[in-house]
Amino acid sequence: CIRDRNVIVNAAIAQLTPAIQAFSDRFDTNLDVADLGWGSSGIAFAWPGLALVILGILAVNALMIVLKLTKTMWTDIWSIWHGNVVGGFVWAATGGNITLGVLAGVLFLAVGSIIADWTAKDYQEFNGMPGIAVPCTVNLIGLVAKPFNTLIEKIPGLRDIDASPENTRKRMGVFGELGVMGVVIGILIGIMAGYQYGAVLNLGFQIGVLMVFLPKTVSVLCEGVIPVANAITEFVQEKFEGRELYVGVDCAALLGHPSVMAAAVILYPLIIILAMVLPGNALLPIASLALIPYWCGACAAQLKGNVFRIVLFLLVWSIPVFYIASAMAPIHTETMGMLGLADASIQNSSLDMGGDPLGGLIVWLFNLIG
Numbered sequence: 001c002i003r004d005r006n007v008i009v010n011a012a013i014a015q016l017t018p019a020i021q022a023f024s025d026r027f028d029t030n031l032d033v034a035d036l037g038w039g040s041s042g043i044a045f046a047w048p049g050l051a052l053v054i055l056g057i058l059a060v061n062a063l064m065i066v067l068k069l070t071k072t073m074w075t076d077i078w079s080i081w082h083g084n085v086v087g088g089f090v091w092a093a094t095g096g097n098i099t100l101g102v103l104a105g106v107l108f109l110a111v112g113s114i115i116a117d118w119t120a121k122d123y124q125e126f127n128g129m130p131g132i133a134v135p136c137t138v139n140l141i142g143l144v145a146k147p148f149n150t151l152i153e154k155i156p157g158l159r160d161i162d163a164s165p166e167n168t169r170k171r172m173g174v175f176g177e178l179g180v181m182g183v184v185i186g187i188l189i190g191i192m193a194g195y196q197y198g199a200v201l202n203l204g205f206q207i208g209v210l211m212v213f214l215p216k217t218v219s220v221l222c223e224g225v226i227p228v229a230n231a232i233t234e235f236v237q238e239k240f241e242g243r244e245l246y247v248g249v250d251c252a253a254l255l256g257h258p259s260v261m262a263a264a265v266i267l268y269p270l271i272i273i274l275a276m277v278l279p280g281n282a283l284l285p286i287a288s289l290a291l292i293p294y295w296c297g298a299c300a301a302q303l304k305g306n307v308f309r310i311v312l313f314l315l316v317w318s319i320p321v322f323y324i325a326s327a328m329a330p331i332h333t334e335t336m337g338m339l340g341l342a343d344a345s346i347q348n349s350s351l352d353m354g355g356d357p358l359g360g361l362i363v364w365l366f367n368l369i370g
Helices: 002-025 037-046 050-066 077-093 098-127 139-153 165-176 178-192 197-239 258-277 287-300 307-327 329-338 357-369
Strands: 246-248
Touching (some): 037 329, 077 098, 077 357, 098 246, 139 287, 258 287, 258 307, 287 307
């Protein structure tokens, strides 16, 4: 499921990135931090504490379950790479201290499993996947989205905007269909990019197809998660006397709802514009656009699949993320340089790990210690 969802999401990004790049090139910016996107994941597999973080979180997670500190079993081995990137940052920031790096990485993942407990019921009910939890880094978005949704419900006017895919189709007819919306949004992005007539139409139809194709395909691909999660849960609950436990799954399981890709495509140009006008931001996100669908999936449940609320929330969420990513650029650059993964003379960062609020806080704290 992880491999196939990456193929699908990367296909969408492959169509949109040149247009977004052309759009941003039309405006003069002073954003001088290179965006590496998921290129920062190379840190996870290159720094010397890799194996220790993997073994550490599996041991700590088992202990937390025994002590009833968490209900989430860390079966999502792939997503441990996020903790290894945090460990790599701390290792570099503390002058090569592997011990502090491992502790930081394990702490980051352990906190992730606790947050997964708090968001699990929302994801289970909204995505129709009983017994699952999402321990990877995006779960913090879901946690923050819930009070944001409560706030929106108290604001007259805003609370009445129902931009769920179902209501949009009902109100707008054929123009509310995901495919048609994708065509319109793709055409607008092409126009903003300065594309010629033929290229504008081509981009529009490509995005329209992807907006229909992605939710259906991810839904089919991840249906296999449900019986596996149920089987693992039943087995473990037999060992723990009927306790409620959750199976940790990759955040790709949250991509299937139609609101996710609809919100993501709307956000692509808006995120670029926000980066350009945000005072003090130094990062122009291009490679990090691949992260946007996962952000949308992480908060769609708490925001009830309302595309308007998803877009509004993630624009607000992006503001501190941009500032954290800009502040983390020196450590990000140093770590990539120490591991030979990038030219250390060029400042770099990313929205995913460079701008992660929990990761940034942990790196800052361990940097003080080290």
